[in-house]
Amino acid sequence: MSRDLPAGCAAKLASGEADVGLIPSIEYQRIPDLKAVRGLGIAAASEVRSVLLVSDVSREKIRSVSLDPASRTSAVLTRILLRHRYGLAPSYSEGSASGDPSSPNILAKAGLASGAPPRPDARLVIGDPALKTRQNGRVVLDLAAEWRAFSGHPFVFAFWAVRPGAASAEAAALLRRSYESGLAHFAELVSSEAAATGLSAAVVEDYLRHALHYELEQGDVEGLELFYRMAFRDGLVPRERPIEWLA
Numbered sequence: 510m511s512r513d514l515p516a517g518c519a520a521k522l523a524s525g526e527a528d529v530g531l532i533p534s535i536e537y538q539r540i541p542d543l544k545a546v547r548g549l550g551i552a553a554a555s556e557v558r559s560v561l562l563v564s565d566v567s568r569e570k571i572r573s574v575s576l577d578p579a580s581r582t583s584a585v586l587t588r589i590l591l592r593h594r595y596g597l598a599p600s601y602s603e604g605s606a607s608g609d610p611s612s613p614n615i616l617a618k619a620g621l622a623s624g625a626p627p628r629p630d631a632r633l634v635i636g637d638p639a640l641k642t643r644q645n646g647r648v649v650l651d652l653a654a655e656w657r658a659f660s661g662h663p664f665v666f667a668f669w670a671v672r673p674g675a676a677s678a679e680a681a682a683l684l685r686r687s688y689e690s691g692l693a694h695f696a697e698l699v700s701s702e703a704a705a706t707g708l709s710a711a712v713v714e715d716y717l718r719h720a721l722h723y724e725l726e727q728g729d730v731e732g733l734e735l736f737y738r739m740a741f742r743d744g745l746v747p748r749e750r751p752i753e754w755l756a
Contacts, residue, residue, distance in 0.1 A: 528675035533582040538746040550668030557653035564631035575604035662732025
């Protein structure tokens with residue numbers, strides 16, 4: 510077993526280095542022949558709090574966006590929401606992974622860095638930096654909540670996928686047992702994450718218990734299918750591939 514971020518899991522599935530992985534949901538459209546494990550993933554019914562678009566200008570004035578390279582799904586979601594929910598077509602660039610928008614480079618902020626690129630109007634911030642970011646004086650869009658308001662569906666950020674050679678009922682059962690074990694040891698997971706992130710145990714527990722859900726239902730799947738259709742129509746993925754479930 511290898512512990513990787515979902516983007517790393519996707520890369521290992523694509524190369525054949527791994528047989529089973531928790532992947533960013535958009536990567537299912539980019540890696541051929543995978544099958545999805547039914548019913549298990551990471552989704553948010555509304556506010557997720559850990560996937561934010563943070564802007565220094567009012568929403569309608571956003572002209573440039575820095576995307577987090579560690580979050581491929583959220584980058585696509587940002588483009589879709591800004592275009593279809595708000596009618597915006599900003600320029601996009603790739604920033605540093607999960608950078609804290611409240612701590613820009615001092616020289617660049619002061620305009621003293623020679624040849625420094627202009628500071629983007631808005632930045633995609635994910636994970637712990639999003640949970641810790643200082644929001645005062647900034648426009649903050651919670652992307653899961655924005656998707657819910659736009660589509661009426663939850664948003665699925667990641668799910669388990671399996672390569673053809675490992676696509677078996679045994680693999681699905683193993684993942685289900687792992688999920689049930691996590692539930693049984695939830696307090697230990699909260700304590701471990703709090704120690705690792707510096708967040709309080711109360712914040713970690715509230716986030717894991719209330720901001721996310723891990724059993725995917727019909728509404729989650731319908732939202733995922735809509736996301737795939739829109740990503741394809743906007744030219745953000747090479748094809749629109751129906752979800753093939755591991756039986």
